[in-house]
Amino acid sequence: MDALRNLKKLANFILYILGRRPDEFGLVPDNQGFVKIKSLLSAVNEEEGFKYVRRFHIDDIISSLPDFPLETADSLIRVKNFHNLPKQAIAVNPPKLLYACVRKKAYPFVLEKGIHPAGGEKVLLSSTEEMAEKIGKRFDHSPVLLTVHVRKAIDAGVLFYTSGELYCSDIIPPSCFTGPPPPKQKEESKPADKHEESTSKTMPGSYILNIGLDEEKKRRTQLQREKKEIGWKKERKRASRIKY
Numbered sequence: 001m002d003a004l005r006n007l008k009k010l011a012n013f014i015l016y017i018l019g020r021r022p023d024e025f026g027l028v029p030d031n032q033g034f035v036k037i038k039s040l041l042s043a044v045n046e047e048e049g050f051k052y053v054r055r056f057h058i059d060d061i062i063s064s065l066p067d068f069p070l071e072t073a074d075s076l077i078r079v080k081n082f083h084n085l086p087k088q089a090i091a092v093n094p095p096k097l098l099y100a101c102v103r104k105k106a107y108p109f110v111l112e113k114g115i116h117p118a119g120g121e122k123v124l125l126s127s128t129e130e131m132a133e134k135i136g137k138r139f140d141h142s143p144v145l146l147t148v149h150v151r152k153a154i155d156a157g158v159l160f161y162t163s164g165e166l167y168c169s170d171i172i173p174p175s176c177f178t179g180p181p182p183p184k185q186k187e188e189s190k191p192a193d194k195h196e197e198s199t200s201k202t203m204p205g206s207y208i209l210n211i212g213l214d215e216e217k218k219r220r221t222q223l224q225r226e227k228k229e230i231g232w233k234k235e236r237k238r239a240s241r242i243k244y
Contacts (some may be wrong), residue, residue, distance in 0.1 A: 007057070007061060007065070007161055009048065010053060010061065011065055011068055011070065012051065013043065014045050014070065014167065014184055015068075015069065015070065017043065017086070018077065018078060018079045018082075019081065021164065022085070022164065023157075023164025023165045023166045024165070025043040026124075026131060026134055026166070027040065028122070028124060028163045028168060029078065029197065030121060030223075032082065032087070033079060033083075033085055033090055034073065034078045034082075035076065035078065035079065036076060036077075037055060037058060037072065037075050037076065038075065038123075040058075041055065043138075058072065058077065059072075059172055067084050069081060073092060086163070086164060088161045088168070088205040089161060089162055091160040091162045094150050094167060095127045096148055096149075096151060097149065097150065097151060098125040098126065098127060098147075098167055098178075099129050099131075099132035099145060099146065099147060100115055100124065100126070100145075100148060101135060101137075101140070101143035101144060101145050101146070101171070101237070102115060102143060102144050102146060103118070103119070103140045103144075105141055105168070107179070107182065108183070110144075110174075111147075111182055113144065113171055113174065114174045115171065116171055116175065117170075118139065119139070122170060124166060124167075124168055125148060125160075125166070125169065125172060126169070127165065128165055132145060133208070137189055137237075144179055144180065146178070146179040147177060147178050147179065148177045149177065149178070152175070152176045152213075153169070153172060153173070153176035156173050158172065158173070161190060179221070185217055232241065
């Protein structure tokens with residue numbers, strides 16, 4: 001009984017998110033009212049008391065509460081009465097500044113090519129840094145926060161759309177946003193000087209193969225053997241001449 005009660009509680013919470021205020025949770029439904037289930041789960045898991053929620057819980061809602069006004073299509077989910085949701089419209093009087101986050105690894109590319117949609121139809125923007133960082137941390141633990149200069153972007157031909165308290169755009173050109181300095185690239189190591197390599201001293205305990213030294217050692221050893229053999233033969237010959 002408790003499991004069913006908890007499932008209904010979760011279902012009502014998701015219904016509020018998708019049917020009333022998706023923008024409050026950093027979500028922008030498409031024209032058919034759908035959002036990605038993965039994005040919904042990220043938003044739900046941020047809320048206290050719902051960090052446990054996984055995909056199978058949503059499947060349980062659909063199968064256990066057949067009359068509940070939620071429906072899924074592959075990796076998407078929406079409320080059945082999505083027509084009541086506010087439609088995306090061109091922003092008439094957007095804020096002077098908007099904020100967006102990008103992946104840290106993608107930042108050098110973004111500086112060169114601009115901000116492009118990351119896994120969605122449009123670039124998602126917020127009027128507050130807090131919401132932008134909240135959304136950004138869903139795809140990167142340390143996202144890079146960028147400040148979009150709206151007037152400059154509009155002058156460059158960019159259209160901004162509203163979706164509740166959120167904003168979106170097709171692309172933000174490189175000249176229309178600012179951010180932290182780009183990460184420093186590692187300096188390429190210079191090739192070692194051949195002369196220094198040949199004259200470098202060996203460290204204690206190291207071994208360097210030197211063919212010339214090995215040949216010289218063998219030659220000296222062979223000479224010592226030959227000298228011993230000659231001396232032994234002379235000694236034996238001298239001993240044979242001694243009369244007892």
